[in-house]
Amino acid sequence: MDTFQDTVFKLKRYWADRGAIIQEPYDVEVGAGTMCPETFLRVLGPKPYRVAYVQPSRRPADGRYGENPNRLYKHQQLQVILKPSPNDVLDQYLGSLKAIGIDLSKHDIKFEEDNWEAPTLGAWGIGWQVMLDGLEITQFTYFQQCGGIDLDLVPAEITYGLERISAFLQGVDSVYDMEWAPGVRYSEVRLADELQFSVYNFEAANVDRLWRLLSEHEAECKELLTGYDKYPDKHRYPVLAAYEQVLKCSHLFNLLDARGAISVTERVGIIKRVRDLAVGTAKIWAAQQSEGALA
Amino acid sequence: MSLDFLLEIGTEEIPHWMIPGALAQLAKVDLLGASPTVDATPRRLVVRAEGVPERTPDSEQIVKGPPISAGDKAAEGFARKQGADASALRKAGNYYELVKKVSGRDGRDILAESLPAAIVAIQWPKTMHWTERGGPRFIRPIRWLVALLGDQVIPFEIAGVKSGNVTRGHRQLGASTIPVTTGNYESELRRNGVILAAHERRHKIEKEAAALGAKLDGDLVETLTYITEFPTAIKGDFDPTYLELPAEVLTTVMRHHQKYFSVEGMPDGLAPNFVAVMNTSGDPEGLVKHGNERVLKARFNDARFFWNVDQQKKLANRVGDLTHVTFQAKLGSYKEKTERVVALVEELGGNGHAQRAALLCKCDLTTEMVKEFTDLQGVVGGLYAHAQGEPEPVWRAIYEHYQPLSMEDSIPSTPEGQIVALADKLDTLRSCFSVGMIPSGSKDPFALRRAAQGVVKILVEAKLDYQLDQLVQGDLREFMMDRVKYYFREVRGFKYDEVNAVLASGCWTLADVEARLTALAEVRPTENFEPLAASFKRIRNILRQSGYTGGERVLEADFEQEAERELYRELERVVKVATDSGEYRAILTATASTRPSVDRFFDKVMVMDEDLIVRARRLELLYRINMHFSTIADFSEIVTSGDTKS
Numbered sequence: 001m002d003t004f005q006d007t008v009f010k011l012k013r014y015w016a017d018r019g020a021i022i023q024e025p026y027d028v029e030v031g032a033g034t035m036c037p038e039t040f041l042r043v044l045g046p047k048p049y050r051v052a053y054v055q056p057s058r059r060p061a062d063g064r065y066g067e068n069p070n071r072l073y074k075h076q077q078l079q080v081i082l083k084p085s086p087n088d089v090l091d092q093y094l095g096s097l098k099a100i101g102i103d104l105s106k107h108d109i110k111f112e113e114d115n116w117e118a119p120t121l122g123a124w125g126i127g128w129q130v131m132l133d134g135l136e137i138t139q140f141t142y143f144q145q146c147g148g149i150d151l152d153l154v155p156a157e158i159t160y161g162l163e164r165i166s167a168f169l170q171g172v173d174s175v176y177d178m179e180w181a182p183g184v185r186y187s188e189v190r191l192a193d194e195l196q197f198s199v200y201n202f203e204a205a206n207v208d209r210l211w212r213l214l215s216e217h218e219a220e221c222k223e224l225l226t227g228y229d230k231y232p233d234k235h236r237y238p239v240l241a242a243y244e245q246v247l248k249c250s251h252l253f254n255l256l257d258a259r260g261a262i263s264v265t266e267r268v269g270i271i272k273r274v275r276d277l278a279v280g281t282a283k284i285w286a287a288q289q290s291e292g293a294l295a
Numbered sequence: 296m297s298l299d300f301l302l303e304i305g306t307e308e309i310p311h312w313m314i315p316g317a318l319a320q321l322a323k324v325d326l327l328g329a330s331p332t333v334d335a336t337p338r339r340l341v342v343r344a345e346g347v348p349e350r351t352p353d354s355e356q357i358v359k360g361p362p363i364s365a366g367d368k369a370a371e372g373f374a375r376k377q378g379a380d381a382s383a384l385r386k387a388g389n390y391y392e393l394v395k396k397v398s399g400r401d402g403r404d405i406l407a408e409s410l411p412a413a414i415v416a417i418q419w420p421k422t423m424h425w426t427e428r429g430g431p432r433f434i435r436p437i438r439w440l441v442a443l444l445g446d447q448v449i450p451f452e453i454a455g456v457k458s459g460n461v462t463r464g465h466r467q468l469g470a471s472t473i474p475v476t477t478g479n480y481e482s483e484l485r486r487n488g489v490i491l492a493a494h495e496r497r498h499k500i501e502k503e504a505a506a507l508g509a510k511l512d513g514d515l516v517e518t519l520t521y522i523t524e525f526p527t528a529i530k531g532d533f534d535p536t537y538l539e540l541p542a543e544v545l546t547t548v549m550r551h552h553q554k555y556f557s558v559e560g561m562p563d564g565l566a567p568n569f570v571a572v573m574n575t576s577g578d579p580e581g582l583v584k585h586g587n588e589r590v591l592k593a594r595f596n597d598a599r600f601f602w603n604v605d606q607q608k609k610l611a612n613r614v615g616d617l618t619h620v621t622f623q624a625k626l627g628s629y630k631e632k633t634e635r636v637v638a639l640v641e642e643l644g645g646n647g648h649a650q651r652a653a654l655l656c657k658c659d660l661t662t663e664m665v666k667e668f669t670d671l672q673g674v675v676g677g678l679y680a681h682a683q684g685e686p687e688p689v690w691r692a693i694y695e696h697y698q699p700l701s702m703e704d705s706i707p708s709t710p711e712g713q714i715v716a717l718a719d720k721l722d723t724l725r726s727c728f729s730v731g732m733i734p735s736g737s738k739d740p741f742a743l744r745r746a747a748q749g750v751v752k753i754l755v756e757a758k759l760d761y762q763l764d765q766l767v768q769g770d771l772r773e774f775m776m777d778r779v780k781y782y783f784r785e786v787r788g789f790k791y792d793e794v795n796a797v798l799a800s801g802c803w804t805l806a807d808v809e810a811r812l813t814a815l816a817e818v819r820p821t822e823n824f825e826p827l828a829a830s831f832k833r834i835r836n837i838l839r840q841s842g843y844t845g846g847e848r849v850l851e852a853d854f855e856q857e858a859e860r861e862l863y864r865e866l867e868r869v870v871k872v873a874t875d876s877g878e879y880r881a882i883l884t885a886t887a888s889t890r891p892s893v894d895r896f897f898d899k900v901m902v903m904d905e906d907l908i909v910r911a912r913r914l915e916l917l918y919r920i921n922m923h924f925s926t927i928a929d930f931s932e933i934v935t936s937g938d939t940k941s
Contacts, residue, residue, distance in 0.1 A: 068600060070593050085425065087438065090307055094466070104467050108573035108583045110522055111337075113310035115421070126423040126435070128308060133586025134553055134571060142423055142436075152428050173589065260619065268624055 004166045004180045007100050008054060011078050011160065014099040015052035018092060020080060023053035028244050029251040032057045033079030033159055037243055040121065043083055043143050044282060045289045046152045052080045054162070058251065060258035063198035066191045069174030070164075073197050074190075078160040085142060085156035093140065093158055097132075101169060108133050116141045120250055120274045122148035122282070125157065137165050147282020201258045210259070214252040218273060221245035225280040234291040239284045246277045297346040298402070298445035299477035300326055303462055304340040304414055305439035311337065311521030313434060317417050324413050327351065327402050334491045336524040339462075341491065343477070347406075347444060351399040360384060360391030403444045407451045410442060414453060426454050439463060443477050465489050465524045467575055488576065489524045496520045500572055503528035509556030509570035519554065523574040530558075531588045535567040537595045540602065543674050544664070548594045551670055553587070601663040609683050610676060613658040620660045623741070625730045629657045632722060639718040643761065649711040652692035655680060656715060659693075673697040692716075699749050702786050706753045713757040720746040720753075721766060728771045747778040751805060755782070758806035779805065789816055796932035800925050811927045814879035819933075823890035824883075830893045831930035834917045837902055845922075847915035854912065858892075858899040863916060865889040870923055879927055886924050893920075 002010070012022050026036040033039060033055035042049045055077050063073030082089060090111075094104060111128040116139065118124070127141035139159040143151055163175045163186070170178050176187035224242035231237045253270055256262050262270065309317070318333040321342050329344040358377060361369040363386060370391050374381040377393050384391045415431055425436035431454045442449040442458035451458050462480070464470050468488025475483045481491050490496050497520045505511060507530040519526060537545065542565050549555040549569050560566030571587045578584055617630035626632070633654060640653040659665045659676030668675070677694020681687075688711045695707035696716045707713045723746050727733070734743050754761065767775050776798070783794045789812050797811045818824055851867075854860045872885040902917065904910045924930065 069596065071597075084427065085436075087436075091471075106578075106580055106582050107586070108571075108575050108578075109466065110574050111308035112522060113308075126421070133583045134555075134590040135586060142425055144423055150428050151424075154424050154427060154430075168586065168589075171589075173592065263619060267621070 001170055001179075002101060002166075003182060004162070004178050004186060007166050007169060008076075008078065008162060010100050011096060012052060012054075014096045015050075015080050018050070020050040020052040020082070023051050025053060025055050028247045029058050030055065030247055031059055031250065031254060033077040034118065034123070034157065035121065035247060035250065036079070037240060039079060039081050039157065040123070040146060040278075041240075041243065041282070041285045042081065043146050043151055043155045043157075044149055044286045047289070048153065049081065049083045049155075052078065054078050058197075058254070060197070060201035060254050063194065063201050063258070065198040066176070066187075066194035069176065072163065072175065072190075073194055073201065076162040078162050080158040080160075081155050082158075083155035084153040089156045090140075093130075093138070096158075100165070102132070111140070114139065120253070120271050120278060121146065122275050122279045127157075132168065135164060135168055137161060137168070147286075148279040149282055149286055201255060205255055205259055207256065207259055207261045210252055210256050210261070214249055214256070214270075217245045217248040217252065218277065221249065221277045221281075225277070225284065228284045228287070234288055237284070237288060239281060239288055242277075242284070243281045246274065246281055249274050249277060296349045297329070298349050299443075300329065300331075300342070300344040300347040300406075301441060301443045301475075301477045301480055302342040302410065302449075303439075303441035303480075304437060305441070305463060306338055306340070306433070306437055307435040308337045308522075309335075309340075309434050311518050313419055314340075314521045317419065317434070320417050325409060327405060335493065335521070336489060336491065336496075337522055338466075338524060339489075339491075343480075348402050349445065350401050351405070353399045354397045356395045356397050358393045358395055359387075360393060362389050363391060364389065403447055403449050406442070406444060406449045410449065410458075411451045411453050430454060441475065441480075443475075446476060463487075465575075468525055490526075493520050496523060496526050500526045500528060504556050504570045504572065507570045508558045508566065508568065510559050512550065512556065515550055515554060515556065519572045522554075523572065525574060525576055526572050527576055527578075528570050528572050529578050529584050529587075531555075531569050531571060531584050531591070533567050533569065533588065533591055533595065537599070538565060538567060540595065540598055541678050543671060543678065544598050544602075544668065545595070547668050547671050548591070548598060552594060552668075553591060555587070555591070597667065598664065601667060605662040605664055605679060606682065610655045610658040610679055610685075611683075613661045614654060616661040617657055620657075623727070623732075625732070626726050629660055632726070633657050635722050635726070636715070636718045639722055640714055643714055643718060645714040645718070646711065648686060648688040649692060649714045651685070652680075652689045652696070652711055652715045653718060655685070655689070656693045656696050656719065699752050701745070702748060702752070702782075706749075706756050710757070713753050713759065717750060717753050717759070720749045724750070724767070724771060724774075728769075728774070733770060733774070743774075744778065747775055748782065750775070751778050751782045752786075754805040755809050758804075760804055760806075762803050763805060764802070776802075779808070783808070783812060787812075792932055792934040793819065793928070796928040796930060799929035799932050800927060811879050814883050815928050817880055818883040818887055821884070821887055823887040825933065825935045827887055827890040827893060828930040828933040829935045830890070830897065831921075831924065831933075833897070834921055835931050838914065838917060838921060841903070841914055843911075843914040843918060845915065845918045847911045849912045849915045854916075855909065856900055858895045859913065859916065862889070862892045862896045862920075865892045866916070866920055866923065873923070873926070883927060 016022050023038050030036055036055055038051050038053060042051065056074050057077050058074045060073060062071055064071045086092065098104060110131040112131055114127060114129040116125045116127060123146040125141035125143040127139065129136045130138040130140055137160065141157045143155050143157060145151060167175050167178050172178055176185065176191060178186040180186050180189050221242050224238060224245065228237050253274060314335045317340060318335055321340060322331055322333045324331055324342060326344045326347050329347040331342045331344045334341040360373040370384055371381045373391065374384055374393065377395065379393055384393055419434040422432040422434055424430050424432060437453055437456055440453065440456055440458040441460060441462050442451065443460055448458060448460055460474055462473050462475050464473055464484065464487025470487055473483050473487055484491050497516060500516055500519050501511060507528055545565055546557050549557050555569040555571050558566040558568040558570060569591065573583055614633065617633055618628045620629040622629050622632045637650055637653045640649050656676060659672055659679060662675060664675045665672050673696055674694055677690050680690035680693050688709055691709050692707065692712035692715045695712040696719055698704055698707050698716060707716045724743055727741055727743055732741060753759065763775060780794055783789045784791055793812060793815050797808055797815060802808060851860050851863045854863060869885045869889060873882045900913065902913045904913065
């Protein structure tokens with residue numbers, strides 16, 4: 001039986017063998033692997049790209065103090081971007097399931113419509129949730145638009161829910177009972193994290209300070225979004241730093257939301273504020289690419 | 296010679312609910328006169344036909360040329376342009392014309408040109424690019440194409456995919472390259488784990504699921520028919536202790552989240568089982584059963600957790616939390632909506648229970664259970680209110696206040712529920728109309744038609760004593776009247792002219808409209824009715840042309856002719872029936888029975904007599920008939936055999 005980390009190794013190996021760069025997790029808080037620059041920015045423009053990485057994804061409102069066997073404040077996604085999507089992309093995906101030990105001839109696989117949309121990112125795509133014996137194990141999306149920009153090449157995004165898949169493979173009912181490494185359970189690695197961040201997210205986070213931080217990060221981002229046009233050396237322009245500020249704002253928004261600090265009227269406004277930053281960043285990044293930036 | 300035709304558009308999995316619509320469009324595709332039959336699975340849209348011509352026949356085309364008077368030069372120029380010799384021109388009247396021979400074409404060539412456009416032209420609710428920006432759009436990527444006329448491939452290409460004679464089988468059960476002919480296509484698919492015909496998959500699901508004890512559900516059967524290529528039903532179990540949770544919650548988890556059928560237990564409860572439909576042929580090791588049981592257990596655990604957490608804060612303490620739940624961006628929160636609905640319930644005369652239910656009815660939107668199972672809004676509120684000791688009229692009104700969800704759904708069962716449901720829907724309609732959110736065409740994002748239909752259904756079926764004009768004004772009244780007509784025509788099956796006739800005589804309460812319609816529909820087939828309606832139009836015309844507006848004092852004895860006196864007595868008789876019984880059917884029957892007298896009157900009596908006093912009395916008689924006979928329905932709206940429908 002594969003441990004959690006065995007499954008991760010196998011998926012990374014599988015996609016590395018198919019030409020993907022294996023990236024490490026992005027070191028700023030994100031709600032999903034999609035938000036990492038390796039996805040959000042790289043899908044823009046005409047340059048082909050293939051990447052896979054594990055991304056711990058934080059969703060403050062989903063925390064359950066470590067008491068719910070399936071819900072986590074922070075779960076791990078294995079994110080794959082194939083740009084452009086190969087013709088046999090679904091077969092390749094099904095091959096990855098075989099690679100982690102799922103004998104498809106003995107299971108029920110269904111692709112059920114599930115279109116993805118992220119209003120804060122000005123992004124949407126068409127796709128499915130992949131159901132394995134009634135369990136949603138993957139989100140599969142053909143991106144159509146990102147940062148408000150129509151995509152030149154249509155990338156396929158494959159997002160594996162690692163805890164779910166691994167718990168399925170190990171046949172345990174609670175993610176906390178999975179083996180992360182031989183002899184080490186998931187709870188030993190992550191339970192304290194879940195408990196303490198649930199306390200922080202729901203009870204301890206200082207709402208006033210979170211609001212101030214949101215404004216500060218927004219201000220930093222806006223400043224970075226205004227100078228590009230007049231900047232002489234376009235490839236030096238720190239648009240990647242601007243994008244980190246977008247991510248900070250997005251996470252702070254999620255924290256404030258978990259604290260119940262965002263009213264109806266504020267919510268729409270803040271989503272728009274974050275979206276404007278994301279769209280602004282995407283525009284500059286795309287422009288920088290077409291100017292022949294280093295990336 | 297005519298040939299068999301096969302087109303298979305091989306795709307990645309198409310959303311199940313879009314497939315029937317696409318097939319309806321493909322059934323109209325032009326196959327040179329042959330009639331297409333269509334089939335589909337999630338991965339393939341298939342058009343087949345017999346009798347497609349191998350070649351279209353040669354034909355002649357007449358091209359009109361210049362006038363003969365334009366001279367030889369013009370004629371030669373015309374012929375040259377048409378690629379013919381001037382000697383081929385012939386004269387037709389004052390013009391030259393040319394008879395061109397048009398050779399027939401191979402059906403294969405014609406279809407090779409027309410099919411790609413026909414495929415890409417299919418309208419979908421939402422489409423995508425899969426190659427690049429500016430590339431073709433379709434519902435999901437097209438991965439292969441089979442196009443055959445007889446034993447030949449119809450050659451074309453869409454998005455880099457070339458048509459051929461090779462299909463693909465079921466993802467797990469079949470081969471990935473299968474050469475086919477028009478003759479063996481369906482059987483080859485079957486050998487490769489694909490049941491092409493939807494009706495066959497549907498039947499397999501129904502038969503197998505029923506044999507396992509499933510409570511069948513048409514919508515779910517249809518969904519499963521179009522998300523599988525080879526459906527097979529299996530039965531799973533769950534721990535009976537979950538049966539402590541409300542059946543509504545268990546059923547929703549099973550049907551809506553997991554697409555399982557529930558299984559009925561004894562007596563009128565659920566059994567601790569479910570039936571899942573796989574997209575494969577079997578589960579010999581029980582792995583699929585086990586996997587689905589595991590998922591369901593986790594889902595039920597969540598539901599139990601939500602139930603317990605939600606009980607820590609009563610609905611009554613959640614009213615304030617509704618400020619955090621958006622009703623609609625322009626219309627504020629559910630707190631504000633709740634305040635409006637409570638006020639409206641009070642204004643409509645709702646009792647204390649109804650007002651309490653109105654206050655609490657939206658509070659379940661703040662519960663974990665409804666956040667997870669949104670379909671259960673209202674139902675969860677009702678269950679919680681029950682568990683928290685609210686009296687039955689209150690919790691039942693909350694439970695049922697979203698009803699009716701469709702025209703088939705029943706209205707709330709209690710007066711409290713009816714009034715809360717009415718006020719909730721009415722508030723949604725009034726609020727949306729007040730900010731200009733008015734449905735147009737197929738655009739109705741807030742489901743206002745459904746809300747309006749619900750209002751109509753409740754008003755009629757609960758026989759509520761509100762006049763439509765008191766409840767709605769302006770644009771909204773117009774909108775509601777459309778729904779009223781729709782309801783009585785399409786749902787209740789009354790004839791359109793009967794509905795028009797009753798509504799033209801005034802619209803007081805909808806229950807009254809219903810009573811008048813029912814009476815009218817009963818009396819209409821009787822022999823005197825339609826002829827009377829025809830005479831009634833004549834009365835209307837005479838009154839209109841004369842400009843008479845009533846007021847002449849007249850008694851029976853004032854009339855000279857017996858036909859006049861007879862009609863006067865008949866009118867008195869109808870008025871008496873109306874005053875004495877007030878029963879619509881009796882009044883209409885009495886009215887219809889005046890027909891011989893009306894006929895005799897028009898036979899014997901000339902209304903527009905030269906003597907102005909005689910004329911005025913006769914007009915007054917007709918005027919009164921018009922007035923008294925129109926209170927139930929305006930007969931002039933009834934379409935009689937003499938009318939042409941406009």
